[in-house]
Amino acid sequence: MTGINAKFDKEYVDKGIDELAKAPVEALKGLSEADAQKLKEALNIKTVRDLGTNKFFLWAHAVSKLAE
Numbered sequence: 001m002t003g004i005n006a007k008f009d010k011e012y013v014d015k016g017i018d019e020l021a022k023a024p025v026e027a028l029k030g031l032s033e034a035d036a037q038k039l040k041e042a043l044n045i046k047t048v049r050d051l052g053t054n055k056f057f058l059w060a061h062a063v064s065k066l067a068e
Helices: 017-022 033-043 048-053 055-067
Strands: none
Touching: 017 033, 048 055
């Protein structure tokens, strides 16, 4: 779990996986509130779970893996 928690801002270091999934996307290191707002407006992505299950991101990930 330490590896995953390290990808989040400090206040999420001790959170469990369910709480991380429910966290707003700006909780991820490197994503700002402005970035989160753009994701919400463009793709209705509000949480880390939304981001991880977004069909466009999943399709792009699959193509990237197949291209390796």
